[in-house]
Amino acid sequence: MAIRLSPNVRRVLSKIRLNRALVIIIILAVCFILYLLLPTSSSREDEKAPSNSLLDRLKPNVGRKPADPALSLDEDSFYIRGKKTHILSGSIHYFRVVPDYWTDRLKKLKAMGLNTVDTYVSWNLHEPMPGEFDFSGLLNIHEFIKIAHSLELNVIVRPGPYICSEWDNGGLPAWLLHDPNMKIRSNYKPYQDAVKRFFTKLFEILTPLQSSYGGPIIAFQVENEYAAYGPRNATGRHHMQYLANLMRSLGAVELFITSDGQNDIKASSDMAPNNALLTVNFQNDPSEALNKLLLVQPNKPPLVMEYWTGWFDHWGRRHLERTLSPSQLIVNIGTILQMGGSFNLYMFHGGTNFGFMNGANIEGGEYRPDVTSYDYDAPLSEAGDITKKYTLLRELLKEAVPHSIPNPLPDIPPNSVKESYGDVHLPLCLSLFQTLDYIPPPQESKKPIPMEYLSINKETGQAYGYVLYRTNISPLSTKMTITKLKDYGVALYDGTPFAKLSSFASQTVLLPQPSAKSSDVNLDLLVENSGRVNFGSQIGDRKGISGVVIVDDEFPKSWQIYSFEFKSSYIEHVMAGGLWSRSSAGTQTGPALFKGDFTISTTPQDTFIDMTGWTKGLVIINGVNLGRYWTIGPQQTLYVPAPLLRKGINKLLIFELHRPSSSFTVTFSKEPVLDSGGMK
Structure with a gap:
């Protein structure tokens, strides 16, 4: 049976329906506005794959007046976005870790209690040939910084151009050495022009990612340990100021810092660019090191830019010759914090020197190349596993600086599964010699020359790998002398190996017994670039043979030089x-x-x-x-x-x-x- 409603009731219901419609319209309008403000589906998908979403979002801010730098300081303390805090940083080099693992490593950094990640920039990888740049895959620094930003981590960028880092040539491209007059880390104009070209491209990426524009970057380092290399006078200071001015001109507005060993800190204070914060690097005796820093910079909080959590290995030497026990690490970090200091753990996670990227040192006149692993005995192992150093540091930071660690402190992500195949x-x-058709034609030369002087790669020389020097000699030849071979070689007589050749030394070897052959035979010298020196006065060393080859007191006058770069x-x-x-x-x-x-x-x-x-x-x-x-x-x-x-x-x-x-x-x-x- 139908219910008849009175006119008054119908009017009330009509108003109710009208009000409901208005409410629904308002709700839909609000939802539409919120939808427009939310990330698009494509940007949500970009969380899984490298993209320019963060860069694109922040780039428009660059044209506006930047906010005040995120990192500020007074006589005693650092402030990040106005909050008093310790800088608790750890080094992870994106180029030493496969991109799929960047998120895992950064999450573990935060879970240990650190609030900042530090990274170098590898110029030699980003600009493999002059004017040709690569910021993809393993070199996608924007993506690495984007992940750090998503995890609410601050970022310190150390763009070099020189980085040391047990990295080939300290990160400087080998093509610089094609210029026989090259003076790296100096005011030599071709060097500075090359730096300017690279920095111009690099800071197109870095400038919008600064905290002043909404990104995570809070500081930039100018050069690296320059007081241990550069002239300690006006010339050295001029170079440091040139780099600082260049970075400012390209949009860098955050705090500038320098980084030097404790025995170089006085020289660093004389060479540092204007308004840069001095920092110190060391492993032991934190009180002594920090007091040296405070002596030359008394009215600013101390920052340890490189606290060495372990050390690297050389081929042929003992593992962990110069490392640090977990207990001593905790004592030293505790002392730094007690003295009001902040720190960057070098390394938090070392990673791997993939390919030909390991560096080398000269110690006691002896050439010592670094191994492939950059495990460094760091808190996080080469494979990203938690160590005793990690767990002890986490407990220390929770107890000593609870207001500076991430809050809440995340759970520690699990170690990766390992498999035995x-x-x-x-x-x-x-045979290597059966692959000669796969490499560029040989360069003819009257004498051996270093790989960097070869005319390959658009007249920029050979950077990495092996170089083969071939000449013909009489089968009656008896001995051979080689000078200035870098770094390791194999000598072959008519295709058969007969001697190993060591680095640097002048050496004489006997040739195989005279052959019954009446025609000349091939003498092949295959030389390995085992890694360029990355620290000290001998960085910029050229590889291959830069001396002479003498066969029975004569100099062979016709050579073919082949490049095996393993591209x-x-x-x-x-x-x-x-x-x-x-x-x-x-x-x-x-x-x-x-x-x-x-x-x-x-x-x-x-x-x-x-x-x-x-x-x-x-x-x-x-x-x-x-x-x-x-x-x-x-x-x-x-x-x-x-x-x-x-x-x-x-x-x-x-x-x-x-x-x-x-x-x-x-x-x-x-x-x-x-x-x-x-x-x-």
């Missing part, structure tokens, strides 16, 4: 080439390439490739150069991050300078071996 056989072999195009040609033969025990010696494959049936996991039984060379997996191995140790395994592996077939290529494993196998294991073989 067992033995992998490399059944195919190819991706060369690797692709080698893998696809048809000249491979079966590896045969007892007959194969280097220099040679060996290849094989292995199958992963599940999701790939982190692993370590054990090079026991092999002698000296490099390992390439799926086209990626993992780095060098050497039987003299101490490093025996190479870290293989899971993102470099594939579900299915994986391709393995090894370049061996001398003798391979007798079984032509390698082993993939769950554990690293970083302490085997170094005896000195």
